[in-house]
Amino acid sequence: MAEQIAPEEAHRQALVGELRLIDLRDQAEVLASGVIEIAEPLADRPLPQLLAESRQAVALMCQRGVRSARLCAEAADSSPVRLLNVAGGFEAWRAAGLPVNEPRSPFSARERERYLRHFALPEVGEAGQLKLRRASVLLVGAGGLGSPAALYLAAAGLGRIVIVDDDRVERSNLQRQVLHAEAGIGQLKVDSASARLRALNPDIEIETRALRLGRDTVDACVADVDLVIDGSDNFPTRYLLNAACLRHARPLLYAAVERFSGQLGLFAPGRSGQPCYRCLFPDAPGPGEVPNCAEAGVLGVLPGIIGTLQTLEALKMLLGLGDSLLGQVLVVDGLQMSFRKIRVSPDPECPECGS
Numbered sequence: 001m002a003e004q005i006a007p008e009e010a011h012r013q014a015l016v017g018e019l020r021l022i023d024l025r026d027q028a029e030v031l032a033s034g035v036i037e038i039a040e041p042l043a044d045r046p047l048p049q050l051l052a053e054s055r056q057a058v059a060l061m062c063q064r065g066v067r068s069a070r071l072c073a074e075a076a077d078s079s080p081v082r083l084l085n086v087a088g089g090f091e092a093w094r095a096a097g098l099p100v101n102e103p104r105s106p107f108s109a110r111e112r113e114r115y116l117r118h119f120a121l122p123e124v125g126e127a128g129q130l131k132l133r134r135a136s137v138l139l140v141g142a143g144g145l146g147s148p149a150a151l152y153l154a155a156a157g158l159g160r161i162v163i164v165d166d167d168r169v170e171r172s173n174l175q176r177q178v179l180h181a182e183a184g185i186g187q188l189k190v191d192s193a194s195a196r197l198r199a200l201n202p203d204i205e206i207e208t209r210a211l212r213l214g215r216d217t218v219d220a221c222v223a224d225v226d227l228v229i230d231g232s233d234n235f236p237t238r239y240l241l242n243a244a245c246l247r248h249a250r251p252l253l254y255a256a257v258e259r260f261s262g263q264l265g266l267f268a269p270g271r272s273g274q275p276c277y278r279c280l281f282p283d284a285p286g287p288g289e290v291p292n293c294a295e296a297g298v299l300g301v302l303p304g305i306i307g308t309l310q311t312l313e314a315l316k317m318l319l320g321l322g323d324s325l326l327g328q329v330l331v332v333d334g335l336q337m338s339f340r341k342i343r344v345s346p347d348p349e350c351p352e353c354g355s
């Protein structure tokens, strides 16, 4: 049991220098609720090091006093100085009427202006925007699906976007791949994409890899991000991505389009009770069984709609908002204007995730 100190007493002792007050709350919590000027953030310092360097007693505080109590109890025995827990944490501090200041924004003036409409949403706010800034997404394919995904992720302030594609821009792409332009014909798609995205939002990181995903490259790409958006157009790549997402426990947003319709699904392979992409499509169709986009054709706006829906799911997942499409496939029929959700069951016989 950690030794407790009331917020008023902690404040009084910190004011006269008898106590070092350490705020364990993360940046998102501080942004959402306010700064205690007299407290130091623990940030990335290891607690034992901080305790070893302290001359006076140390009091830990978190949002509600639970995390800090646990940490106090763990560290108390080995601490060279007296270690206390601020009872009730920040909530009790504020309830006692002790000083709380407006948080300093982690965003530049330019970013604050750019994301004003996000900040206006209580569900996003600066704390949510910070989650987006810290997130990374792998975008496989800078084509029809990848175009709207890349543009909206960049516009939304997604901190790090990694784009993989080994194709070059062709004129026949421009009917749907809105990331590219006539002047970019002949360029690598990743180069054309990164120029467009940097022009759209200079405050984020764009990484490009001009390669075709293979067994030797997929793991490094997938392990390095929070979420994978699949904008590829072939089964081998989708299987490869699904397997890598299973190995590295990364969520996978799959999508496909053809003619006037499309579909998308969100998979979290490896999570208990969750299907993977291959539970849905256990076997790749033989050559010629499924016409590709080039043969069957596609109305240019369809990948725009499906890629935009993928991005909506990605942002919801990163922000922790709403009901996700997890374990389901949304089938969109553009001619009927119908949207149908189908739940996918985990397949015990699945060649990828089956036991």
Ligand SMILES: [Zn+2]
Binding pocket: 275, 276, 277, 278, 279, 280, 347, 350, 351, 352, 353, 354
């Ligand atoms: Zn499976």
